[in-house]
Amino acid sequence: MNTLQHIPINLYILLSAVLFSIGVFGVLLRRNAIIIFMCVELMLNAVNLLLVAFSTYLSDAEGQVFVFFIMAVAAAEVAVGLAILTMIYRNTGSVDIEVLNKLKN
Amino acid sequence: MTIYLFYFLSFIAIISALLVVVSKNPVNSVLFLIMTFFAIAGHYVLLNAQFLAAVHVIVYAGAIMVLFLYVIMMMNFNKEAEPSKTTLSQFIAVIAGGILLITLVGAVRVFDVRFATTDNVHTAIGTVENLGKVLFSKFLFPFEISSLLFLTAMVGVVLLGKKNTY
Numbered sequence: 001m002n003t004l005q006h007i008p009i010n011l012y013i014l015l016s017a018v019l020f021s022i023g024v025f026g027v028l029l030r031r032n033a034i035i036i037f038m039c040v041e042l043m044l045n046a047v048n049l050l051l052v053a054f055s056t057y058l059s060d061a062e063g064q065v066f067v068f069f070i071m072a073v074a075a076a077e078v079a080v081g082l083a084i085l086t087m088i089y090r091n092t093g094s095v096d097i098e099v100l101n102k103l104k105n
Numbered sequence: 106m107t108i109y110l111f112y113f114l115s116f117i118a119i120i121s122a123l124l125v126v127v128s129k130n131p132v133n134s135v136l137f138l139i140m141t142f143f144a145i146a147g148h149y150v151l152l153n154a155q156f157l158a159a160v161h162v163i164v165y166a167g168a169i170m171v172l173f174l175y176v177i178m179m180m181n182f183n184k185e186a187e188p189s190k191t192t193l194s195q196f197i198a199v200i201a202g203g204i205l206l207i208t209l210v211g212a213v214r215v216f217d218v219r220f221a222t223t224d225n226v227h228t229a230i231g232t233v234e235n236l237g238k239v240l241f242s243k244f245l246f247p248f249e250i251s252s253l254l255f256l257t258a259m260v261g262v263v264l265l266g267k268k269n270t271y
Contacts, residue, residue, distance in 0.1 A: 061239045071160060
């Protein structure tokens with residue numbers, strides 16, 4: 001049973017490109033650091049989707065193992081990043097990136 | 106039939122990803138991001154990657170998004186606290202994002218992907234059995250290293266979260 005017969009891989013590449021661009025757009029557009037963080041997650045997921053698509057179309061399981069590792073790294077990254085953001089919020093009272101541009105004091 | 110499913114899931118993913126970016130309330134952003142993740146999990150099922158679909162739902166929609174919601178709940182910001190960027194910055198953001206999209210799509214159009222055919226697709230590579238075999242034979246060392254990464258992250262988060270460390 002091959003359900004993938006009717007979906008060309010170009011569609012997956014296009015979908016990943018669109019999702020990645022939306023992530024970049026969000027990072028550039030928003031000022032709330034948490035939303036920017038979520039947009040970074042969106043970009044990671046676009047790349048994950050592309051890796052899984054190529055892994056399936058080439059019948060190679062290594063791409064899916066890579067996605068597994070990316071998920072592990074993303075989980076650790078989110079934990080550390082949100083801890084940093086909570087600390088910034090505790091010290092400055094805001095997560096606006098415009099007030100985060102003075103790292104030196 | 107499958108192609109309609111693909112279009113449906115892609116539509117949900119793209120629309121909710123856009124809503125993540127444009128919605129004013131951060132809680133709404135988190136909920137739309139969860140929707141995007143579920144659509145991507147649907148794509149994984151469509152691509153015969155059942156294990157990754159399950160892990161994606163558990164890790165992203167389950168763990169990471171709950172973490173985001175907790176942090177937003179603790180920060181307790183009101184909606185008008187975030188002033189939007191200047192019109193010039195927004196304009197530049199739209200232009201830059203659009204140019205990136207056009208570049209990527211143009212690159213895909215001239216890129217030859219005929220090597221990735223669906224003729225001899227193995228439908229069983231995404232199963233737990235097959236991925237486990239690859240993970241614990243060829244990628245055993247990175248797998249163990251990732252446990253070290255988690256330990257480091259845990260120690261770092263506890264250190265950052267304590268009140269009087271600095």
